[in-house]
Amino acid sequence: MTLSRRTALQAALAGAAVTPALAAPKFAAGIEGQRKADLGNGTYINPIVAGDHADPTILKDGADYYMTFSSFQSYPGAVIWHSQDLVNWTPITAALHQPIGTVWAMDLIKHQGRFYIYIPVLQDQGTGTYVIHADDIRGAWSAPIDLKLPGCIDPGHVVGEDGRRYLFVNGGRRVRLTDDGLATDGALEENAWKPWQYPKDWVVEMFAPEGPKLFRRGEWFYLISAVGGTAGPPTSHMVTVARSRSVHGPWQDAPNNPIVRTKSAxxxxxxxxxxxxxxxPAGDWWMVYHGYENGFRTLGRQALLEPVEWTQDGWLRAKGGTLDRPLPKPRGGKPSKAGFALSDDFSSGKLGLQWAFHAPAPDEAKRLRFEGKSLVIKGKGKALPDSSPLTCACGDRSYEVTVELEITGEGHGGLALFYEERGHVGLGFSTTQMLTYGYGQEHGWMRQSMTTKNVHIRLTNRENVVTWHYSHDGGKTWTQHSWQMEVSGLHHNVFGGFVSLRPALFSAGSGEVRARNFTYRGLPA
Known part of the structure; x- marks a missing residue:
């Protein structure tokens, strides 16, 4: 890339977030200073699960609630979270370990005592849909089973009034399932439901009818779906409702559609x-969906909770407004644990739920080994972009990450903020050089000769402004790197992919990187 093109790209990225960020909302500090929804006074502030937690699918199972989110190219994936009050959530397991493609909006359900997750994926040959199942939600989960549904995404499961099982998918289509839910039973039906059409002059991304989620209440089946596109303009996405007395239709649209929509930037x-x-928990009703935080698309689409109510004529009405202030917590729920520590001293001997490989090969886990209180990562690829870095999703506007690294062999490794192969920043070390990654590339002109075996790296991200420090004397003295980076443009509207900018450990080349004492803490506004 020429210097002029590089400068133009950096300027475009730096200017990508054109709307000023709002003042930081009040939130309770949780584990390691991470933002927490529960304010401790009977109210909560969104998000309920901060950071990259898109396309939430939620299951009520007695007094317990379980939720999972799109995991895209991160594996282990389909991490399942648990709550008993809908506000405080903690992860309990990862259900998907075998790479099958880019995982999009799933549906988590329970049927006749068994748990199922219906999983749409993007693969080289197009889209497909898989299913996994388990008798215990904590696992073990089955291997993925291909339902052979090309061209379909966003499955929504429902049992009809006829007792048969169905998947509704994007674009108004539906397919019947076998009784065990592990195969289709018939052809894909077109025009099974007609997505609601918004006014033509609305500013959205595209029509994109998707995300059907169905449930039965009284004599009605309700179909919740999305139109407008999930990114693009701030006013793009929305929530719509339709209902029918039969899963076979006809479906009628809610007179107050859309019941949720961002109307202004x-x-x-x-x-x-x-x-x-x-x-x-108390018999009232709630809605979980996702949204981008104003000025912080880098955090991905975050999980939001809003109260809803039933009108006298049997339609839903949203009650949360723009979610700009605290809301009363759900009544009747038992106090739940919230969040979990992202720091890792690697003493457990296994990969924590905070970690996931980006775009891994089927045998990616073989690159890792645990030795005492350290994680050894075998090198892969030539540089950060093709190294399948080990990423850690976070949800704070500002945070600090530190890690101790030991570099061996012919390669290099380090600490990064990674969106995808074309969008990342980072600081790496070989045994002879310090390498700098800025805005999607390693800048050879910034290489600095530096004999390194052991190095401490500190990354500070204050509202999308990143500062790097490093230490060669065990963290006693620190040197600030000369390049501070503005990263607000490293998000979906620049690169696609729907994900977030995540702290990441990487090891590239033919050597190894030994990581110790990965620490994370959220920083106050």
Whole structure:
């Protein structure tokens, strides 16, 4: 890349977030200073699960609630979270370990005592849909089973009034399942439901009818779906409702559609949509969906909770407004644990739920070994972009990460903020040089001769402004790197991919990197 093109790209990235960020909302500090939804006074502030937690699908199972999110190219994936009050959530397991493609909006359900996750994926040959199942939600989960549904995404499971099982998918289509839910039973049906059409002059991304989620209440089946596109303009996404007395239709649209939509770029949450509706602990009703935080698309689409109510004529009405202020917590739920520590001293001997490989090969886990209180990562690829870095999703506007690294062999490794192969920044070390990654490339002109075996690296991200420090004397003295980076443009509207900018450990080349004492803490506004 020429210097002029590089400068132009950097300028474009730096200017990508054109709307000023709102003042930081009040939130309770949780584990390691991470933002926490529960304010401790009977109210909560969104998000309920901060960071990259898109396309939430939620299951009520007695007093317990379980939720999972799109995991895209991160494996282990389909991490399942647990709560008993809908506000405080903690992860309990990863259900998907075998790479099958880029995982999009799933549906987590329970049928006749067995748990199922219906999983749409993007593969080289197009889209497909898989299913996994388990008798215990904590696992073990089965291997993925291909339902052979090319061209379909966003499956939504429902049992009809006829007792048969169905998957509704994007574009208004549906397919019947076998009784065990592990195969299709017939052809894909077109025009099974007609997505609601918004006014032509609305500013959205595209029509994109998707995300059907179905449930039955009384004599009605309700179908919650999204239109408008999940990114693009802040006013793109939305939540719509339709109902029918039969899964076979006809479906009628809610007179108050869309029941949720971002109407202005001045609102705190952008592109709100893709909802699942669930009954609360006290019998009231709630809706979980996702949205981008104003000015922080780098954090990905975050999980939001909004109260809803039933009108006298049997339709849903959203009650949360723009989610710009605290809301009363759901009544009747038992106190739940919230969040989990992202720091890792690697003493457990296994990969924690905070970690996931980006775009791994089927045998990627063989690159890792645990030795005492350290994680050894065998090198892969030639540089950060093709190294399948080990990423850690976080949800704070500002945070600090430190790690101790030992470099051996012919390669290099380090600490990065990684969106995808073309979008990342990072600091790496070989045994002879310090390498700098900025805006998607390693800048050879910034290489600095530096004999290194052991190095401490510190990354500080303050509202998308990144500062690097490194130490060669065990963290006693620190040197600030000369390049501070503005990263607000490293997000979906620049690169696609729907994900977030995540702290990452990487090891490239033919050597190894030994990591110790990975620490994370959220920073106050």
């Amino acid at each position: 001045s609102e705190p949450w952008w592109s709100r949509g893709h909802a699942t509706v669930v009954e609360g």
